[in-house]
Amino acid sequence: AQSVTQLDSQVPVFEEAPVELRCNYSSSVSVYLFWYVQYPNQGLQLLLKYLSGSTLVKSINGFEAEFNKSQTSFHLRKPSVHISDTAEYFCAVSSNTGNQFYFGTGTSLTVIP
Amino acid sequence: ETGVTQTPRHLVMGMTNKKSLKCEQHLGHNAMYWYKQSAKKPLELMFVYSLEERVENNSVPSRFSPECPNSSHLFLHLHTLQPEDSALYLCASSQDRLGGSYYGYTFGSGTRLTVV
Numbered sequence: 001a002q003s004v005t006q007l008d009s010q011v012p013v014f015e016e017a018p019v020e021l022r023c024n025y026s027s028s029v030s031v032y033l034f035w036y037v038q039y040p041n042q043g044l045q046l047l048l049k050y051l052s053g054s055t056l057v058k059s060i061n062g063f064e065a066e067f068n069k070s071q072t073s074f075h076l077r078k079p080s081v082h083i084s085d086t087a088e089y090f091c092a093v094s095s096n097t098g099n100q101f102y103f104g105t106g107t108s109l110t111v112i113p
Numbered sequence: 114e115t116g117v118t119q120t121p122r123h124l125v126m127g128m129t130n131k132k133s134l135k136c137e138q139h140l141g142h143n144a145m146y147w148y149k150q151s152a153k154k155p156l157e158l159m160f161v162y163s164l165e166e167r168v169e170n171n172s173v174p175s176r177f178s179p180e181c182p183n184s185s186h187l188f189l190h191l192h193t194l195q196p197e198d199s200a201l202y203l204c205a206s207s208q209d210r211l212g213g214s215y216y217g218y219t220f221g222s223g224t225r226l227t228v229v
Contacts, residue, residue, distance in 0.1 A: 034217060042223075043220030044156075046217040046218070105153060
């Protein structure tokens, strides 16, 4: 079985500062890893995913995440945040057989002007 | 427009009421899901439909009753709910049952349910 831990429930950060949202997972099998974002009053949207290949994956809006197998982590980073990045961010993991999928509890990112 | 539309956006109902949540997708996906989102808890998978057949029911109380009349529509019928059922209910779809775990899910905006 897999599980996902998002260590920070809330992360306040000033506009244009860098941010890192942490995600650790546990699994006995190979996994796929995802970050979803939920803007206020909206559903979840897929932000980026790691399936295989390069361990560094990027989104179109400047976020990136790195798969670290030895540390079982998939932290999300952005070098300079904008007000519009204020949202809830969910890390998720699935087995590479695809029959199990788990979300973390989410991290609320608040960007302060 | 996310491709998955949920109605209503907000619903307040008494514990003796009967109501239904509706979800619609025109993405050509073959799998649809109901999730419950409560504050500070992981998303809870409630039901999974694949090609209109229920393939997963995660110990959800019988006061929640899903219905999938075709691959584009999913309903969640509610009756005699409890205040602790108040939450955001999200509908999602994926290309197929395994595709969600590979390609990702498309979520609707959710129905904010309040049980009084």
